[in-house]
Amino acid sequence: xxxxxxxxxxxxxxxxxxxxxxxxxxxxxxxxxxxxxxxxxxxxxxxxxxxxxxxxxxxxxxxxxxxxxxxxxxxxxxxxxxxxxxxxxxxxxxxxxxxxxxxxxxxxxxxxxxxxxxxxxxxxxxxxxxxxxxxxxxxxxxxxxxxxxxxxxxxxxxxxxxxxxxxxxxxxxxxxxxxxxxxxxxxxxxxxxxxxxxxxxxxxxxxxxxxxxxxxxxxxxxxxxxxxxxxxxxxxxxxxxxxxxxxxxxxxxxxxxxxxxxxxxxxxxxxxxxxxxxxxxxxxxxxxxxxxxxxxxxxxxxxxxxxxxxxxxxxxxxxxxxxxxxxxxxxxxxxxxxxxxxxxxxxxxxxxxxxxxxxxxxxxxxxxxxxxxxxxxxxxxxxxxxxxxxxxxxxxxxxxxxxxxxxxxxxxxxxxxxxxxxxxxxxxxxxxxxxxxxxxxxxxxxxxxxxxxxxxxxxxxxxxxxxxxxxxxxxxxxxxxxxxxxxxxxxxxxxxxxxxxxxxxxxxxxxxxxxxxxxxxxxxxxxxxxxxxxxxxxxxxxxxxxxxxxxxxxxxxxxxxx
Numbered sequence: 112x113x114x115x116x117x118x119x120x121x122x123x124x125x126x127x128x129x130x131x132x133x134x135x136x137x138x139x140x141x142x143x144x145x146x147x148x149x150x151x152x153x154x155x156x157x158x159x160x161x162x163x164x165x166x167x168x169x170x171x172x173x174x175x176x177x178x179x180x181x182x183x184x185x186x187x188x189x190x191x192x193x194x195x196x197x198x199x200x201x202x203x204x205x206x207x208x209x210x211x212x213x214x215x216x217x218x219x220x221x222x223x224x225x226x227x228x229x230x231x232x233x234x235x236x237x238x239x240x241x242x243x244x245x246x247x248x249x250x251x252x253x254x255x256x257x258x259x260x261x262x263x264x265x266x267x268x269x270x271x272x273x274x275x276x277x278x279x280x281x282x283x284x285x286x287x288x289x290x291x292x293x294x295x296x297x298x299x300x301x302x303x304x305x306x307x308x309x310x311x312x313x314x315x316x317x318x319x320x321x322x323x324x325x326x327x328x329x330x331x332x333x334x335x336x337x338x339x340x341x342x343x344x345x346x347x348x349x350x351x352x353x354x355x356x357x358x359x360x361x362x363x364x365x366x367x368x369x370x371x372x373x374x375x376x377x378x379x380x381x382x383x384x385x386x387x388x389x390x391x392x393x394x395x396x397x398x399x400x401x402x403x404x405x406x407x408x409x410x411x412x413x414x415x416x417x418x419x420x421x422x423x424x425x426x427x428x429x430x431x432x433x434x435x436x437x438x439x440x441x442x443x444x445x446x447x448x449x450x451x452x453x454x455x456x457x458x459x460x461x462x463x464x465x466x467x468x469x470x471x472x473x474x475x476x477x478x479x480x481x482x483x484x485x486x487x488x489x490x491x492x493x494x495x496x497x498x499x500x501x502x503x504x505x506x507x508x509x510x511x512x513x514x515x516x517x518x519x520x521x522x523x524x525x526x527x528x529x530x531x532x533x534x535x536x537x538x539x540x541x542x543x544x545x546x547x548x549x550x551x552x553x554x555x556x557x558x559x560x561x562x563x564x565x566x567x568x569x570x571x572x573x574x575x576x577x578x579x580x581x582x583x584x585x586x587x588x589x590x591x592x593x594x595x596x597x598x599x600x601x602x603x604x605x606x607x608x609x610x611x612x613x614x615x616x617x618x619x620x621x622x623x624x625x626x627x628x629x630x631x632x633x634x635x636x637x638x639x640x641x642x643x644x645x646x647x648x649x650x651x652x653x654x655x656x657x658x659x660x661x662x663x664x665x666x667x668x669x670x671x672x673x
Contacts, residue, residue, distance in 0.1 A: 147232045149173025154207045154236060161203070178202065180226070180233075181210065183217030190480040191487075191564055192340045193368075193418065194259050196329050198377045206256045208244060211237040212263035219267065219654050220563060227654065234271070237264050238279075245286065252290040255337050261287050262341055269348060270565030272656020284348060287341055288357050296338040297362045318379070325379035328394075332374065335364050339422055346425050347566035350494075355436060360429060367396040367419035371480055374416075389414050402426065405465045411472050417484035424469045424488040427462050428495050434459060435498060459499055466492040474606070482560055489556045490570045493549040497577055500546055504573070506532045507580045515667045533584040540586040544618045547585065550577040551601035551626050554648070558602065561651055568652055572661040575645035578626065579638055583673040586621070587633025598623040598631060642669040 149169035153160055154177075165171045181202060189195065202210065215237050218230035241261055244251050251257040265287065268280035291297045342358050349356040368374070373394050376382035386394055393414040401411055401423050411420060434455050470492045473485040497504050506528050513525040536543040553574030561567075599617040601624050603610055617624060623631040627644040631637075642665040649665075652658040 145169050146173060146176065146229065147236075150177065150211075150233065150236060153177065154211055154240070157207055159203060159205070159207065159210065176229070177210065177214055180214035180217035180221065180229075183221045183226075184213040185217075187220035187563065188216050190483050191562065192336075192343065193371070193374060193480065194262075194333070194336045194340045196333060196374070198375065199326075199329065206260065208237065208240045208260040209256050209263075211240060212260040212267070215267050216263060230267075234264070234267060234276070237267075252286070253294050255294075255334050258287060258290045258341070259337055261290070262337070262344055266344055266347075266565065269344075269351065270568065270655040270657045272658070272660045281348060281352065284345065284357055288345065291338050291341055292362070294334065296334050296364065297341075297358060299359075300361045300365070321383060322379040325382050328382070332369055335366060336368050338364050339368055339418075343422070343425055346429060347564075347569075349429075349432065350566050351569050355432075356429060360426060360433075363398065363426070365398055367398050367401065367422055368416060369394040369396070369419075370414050370416040371418070371478070372416075398423070398426070405468055406461060408464070408468060411469075415472075417473060417476070417478075417481040420469055420473050421484040421488045424466055424491050427466050427469070428491050431459060431462050431495050431499060434462075463492075463496060463499060466495055483562055486556055486560050486562050487564075487567060490553055490562075490567055493552045493556070494570045494573060496549040497546055497573065500542065503532070503535055503546065504577065506535070507577055510580070510673065511576060511664065511668070514671055514673070515664050529584065532580065536581070536585045540621065541618055543581060543585050544621060547578060547581040547624075547632075548601055548614055548618060550574045550581070552605070554578070554627065554644075555602040555604055557648060559604070561648075563652055563655070565655060565657055568649070568655055568658050568661065571648060572645070572664075575641060575648070575665070578632065579641050579668065579673050582629075582632045582637040582641060585633070598625045600624075601626045601632075638673055639669045642666070 146169070149167070149171075150173045152167060152170045153165070153173050160170075160174075162171070162174050165174060185197065189197065211233055215230050215233040218226040218233055221227075221230075237260070241257075241264060244257060261283065265280040265283055268276035268283075271277065288297065342363060345356045345358045348354075370389065370393060373382065373385050373389070376385055393412075396412065396415055396419055401415065401419070404411055405423060405427075411423075438452050438455060466488075470485070470489050473481070473488055476482040476485045509528045510525055510532070513520070513528075551574070553570055557567075557571045557574075561571075599613055599622065601614070601617075605611045605614060623633060626632050627641065629637050629640050629644075632641075645665050646662050649658040649662045
């Protein structure tokens with residue numbers, strides 16, 4: 112593995128002239144001109160100046176705001192992807208670009224209304240810094256801190272709701288992945304990997320030697336986590352754009368992130384003790400081993416961290432996505448390769464079942480980090496069930512896109528799609544109800560705890576859209592009224608066996624079902640009520656511009672119907 116620069120040392124880049132030269136364009140973006148000036152002054156220096164050495168009042172205020180927004184990042188976003196080693200991390204030794212990217216997300220997720228505008232200004236500063244640093248010194252592409260800053264800024268851009276930033280994130284993905292490939296953190300599985308070597312449990316009794324060993328381990332683990340974070344970002348972009356991911360599954364790290372307890376060790380001694388207690392291999396869980404266990408329906412190792420389990424679900428989701436793409440090409444209107452679709456049927460079932468198993472393994476969270484991974488994996492699992500339903504979700508998306516499009520309709524494609532969707536639901540009502548249940552589970556999970564990240568916003572949106580589609584075109588009267596014992600509540604977690612039995616009975620026989628503010632999703636004119644519920648949910652994520660874009664789509668559906 113190529114040595115990673117800057118894990119414990121600040122950057123040494125001369126970017127101040129560039130920032131100060133182009134600062135006027137950034138300052139015009141916000142009325143908080145003085146605050147932005149202060150940010151530009153302190154972020155133009157590397158390393159970051161010490162507070163005691165600052166004389167300019169604007170710079171002092173910006174330093175305080177920067178510290179507050181970085182704290183907001185750690186409080187609100189760090190647990191989503193723990194790519195930074197919090198016990199040893201310090202503002203004074205971090206790069207200006209990474210600090211700005213962290214502060215940008217921290218401002219976005221802050222409860223202060225004034226920070227929303229500040230996040231836009233910081234986003235502009237961050238974009239300028241990243242561009243300049245990459246162009247002025249290509250060695251930055253081999254620095255984990257720089258690549259982490261790039262990844263965080265792309266996540267911000269992806270969820271911003273700004274089309275220009277969104278497209279920029281799509282274009283910049285190749286730079287991020289290319290940098291990780293250049294460092295050997297992403298590489299073809301056929302390549303010889305140092306990760307495959309065994310890792311001995313530290314036994315040094317010398318504190319200085321143990322600390323040195325700990326820091327070297329942190330450097331290796333940081334690189335691995337940077338690669339996995341980029342893969343998850345790649346998966347998010349894949350979901351949001353419906354285009355294939357850039358990262359190939361064969362080039363993923365052979366090892367998953369270590370358990371959170373080891374990563375969060377606050378000293379070399381604590382790290383050594385935890386490594387010794389957990390035993391060999393616990394700090395280096397094998398991706399292939401865990402995937403094999405999950406696919407075989409066996410329990411995953413007890414020491415496996417929640418993020419590692421979630422990443423396994425992401426890998427399975429990507430495998431399913433690749434199969435769907437092959438099936439699209441194999442359709443009669445393309446290549447007509449029917450046997451491919453038949454051959455993949457059992458594989459898809461196995462992957463979906465394994466996804467369920469991974470979610471079950473995450474179903475007893477004990478920390479916020481565990482809860483985040485459980486929620487993300489659960490949303491991915493239920494969304495994958497919707498995607499695997501032989502083009503049903505594609506029909507739903509086609510109808511939505513045509514309804515919100517301002518372009519004049521050249522043909523009656525939307526009517527054809529509506530008729531096909533209604534026929535598909537009617538042909539297999541049990542599958543239609545099962546898919547509706549998966550969609551309502553997405554909402555149930557979001558109701559319990561809403562993860563504030565772009566891809567999760569998209570999945571919640573798609574869950575509500577599918578429920579609207581089922582309410583409008585689904586089969587709703589498959590049993591006689593005398594057989595209705597009571598309405599089934601669909602947006603309730605199926606943790607309890609009794610609830611699962613009720614749901615299974617509803618899927619098999621049908622009948623009235625309630626969801627959100629709707630007492631029976633089979634009644635007419637449910638769309639406005641479901642749409643209103645969806646908008647209330649997205650309001651909780653209003654800090655992300657993407658949520659506002661989806662809210663406007665629901666407003667169109669509320670006005671036009673589905």
